[in-house]
Amino acid sequence: MRRMGEFDLIRRVFFRTTPAAPGVLLGNGDDAALLAPAPGRALAVSSDMLVAGRHFLPDVAPQALGHKALAVNLSDLAAMGARPLAFTLALALPRVDEAWLRALAEGMLTLADAHGCALVGGDTTAGPLTLALTVFGEVEPPRALRRDAARVGDDVWVSGVLGRARLGLALLCGELALSGPAAETARTQLLRPLPRLALGQALAGLAHAAADVSDGLLADLGHILAASGVAAELDVDALLREAAAPEVRALPPATALSYALAGGDDYELVFTAPAARRDAVQAAAVRAATPVARIGRIVAGAPAQHPLADGAGRVRLLDAHGRPYPLPDGVRLAGFDHFATIAA
Structure with a gap:
């Protein structure tokens, strides 16, 4: 044989x-x-x-x-x-x-x-x-959602929760200690992400621009901003309250902000849509059985020098009163680096 x-x-x-x-x-x-x-x-x-x-x-x-x-x-x-x-x-x-x-x-x-x-x-x-x-x-x-289609006046939305996958990586690498259901949920988010296909299709023709959150919220929103030649203002208080995973919010402030804003591997959707379509966006999220949170807005910005330029610098972080958000010491806002080894 x-x-x-x-x-x-x-x-x-x-x-x-x-x-x-x-x-x-x-x-x-x-x-x-x-x-x-x-x-x-x-x-x-x-x-x-x-x-x-x-x-x-x-x-x-x-x-x-x-x-x-x-x-x-x-x-x-x-x-x-x-x-x-x-x-x-x-x-x-x-x-x-x-x-x-x-x-x-x-x-x-x-x-x-x-x-x-x-x-x-x-x-x-x-x-x-x-x-x-x-x-x-x-x-x-x-109806395709394109990175270069964000418009001044759009709301900025994000699906699901942020930072949970980065917490899962920290647990696997021994950076943090956590046990119980929260730890298992974080590891599952890292290892078995669920692509938001139903939400993406429900938003087609409704939202203007979108990207998946693979390298971190700031990095991936930055791709939209650079391609569209605009800037964004994010309400960090709203983001932490409505979009960060509960177990991430419970971490020290610098760690929570780092994971929510730049953790990566969440594979949620960040997207922009007209402010007049808020009810329609919420209805689309309900049809897709996917929670969404409104975390900011698109504002005017200088045209990008190159459509693939790093656009994270176009994001202004504000508090609930519209003032610059005071970042605590130790916050790391760099997105995932494909040329940095994560394990020996």
């Missing part, structure tokens, strides 16, 4: 013969997949790479890693207001462990099935543990 090769195993674990998903004319098994968005819709395409030691701890459970690898890509589609269609997976492995690989596939494909997102191709090679995914979605172009 012929021994199953390592990459035969990978293909058998990941690639399944299933009925074609809507929008997928040809899935895995050929030189390329064929995708066809619905009439009047455009493809939304995004890629993310996760590297051991930079984006995740090397000893993370494989099922959680599979889930998160796809979730962070689906979060990009959520930020565009797009519906998922399909994705590809490129995988580098230092060695092939069948049990580990099957758990990775289970975490990834369970999330894919939940959102009707078909795996339609990919590649494998030997090397340091790396997962690179490209995800495809569809959206009506006039």
Whole structure:
């Protein structure tokens, strides 16, 4: 009997013969997949790479890693207001462990099935543990949420809670000690984020601009501001009260502010919408079963010198009375640095 090769195993674990998903004319098994968005819709395409030691701890459970690898890509589609269609997976492995690989596939494909997102191709090679995914979605172009569409007078909103994933990382790295349900919730937020696809689609055509909170609220809102050539004023008191996770608010002030404003890995949506549409935004959030909080407003700012410029400096932090917010000593407001190692 012929021994199953390592990459035969990978293909058998990941690639399944299933009925074609809507929008997928040809899935895995050929030189390329064929995708066809619905009439009047455009493809939304995004890629993310996760590297051991930079984006995740090397000893993370494989099922959680599979889930998160796809979730962070689906979060990009959520930020565009797009519906998922399909994705590809490129995988580098230092060695092939069948049990580990099957758990990775289970975490990834369970999330894919939940959102009707078909795996339609990919590649494998030997090397340091790396997962690179490209995800495809569809959206009506006039309704797409774009970073460059924020307008002066818009409200600034954020979904869910902020800082919980950064707390989860602190617990895993031994920076803080916390036990009980709050600790478990924080670790789950870090390892198994839920992409806000329902909210993104509910906001399409209603909100102006959006981004997912992957590198931290200030950094990702800054991308919107730079692309749109505007600035923002954030009510930090409102943000802490309505958007920061309760267990984050309970931390020392400098730590709480650092986690809520710059923690990263939350995969919530930060978005702008006309002030006149507040009731509609709340209604969309209810339909999507996702809480949202209004935390600031868009104001005039100088045009960006480059659309990819760092826009975090365009954010003014104010208190509830509109005065500059007094930051406590020790606050760290830099977003996630992709060239900084998180684990040896």
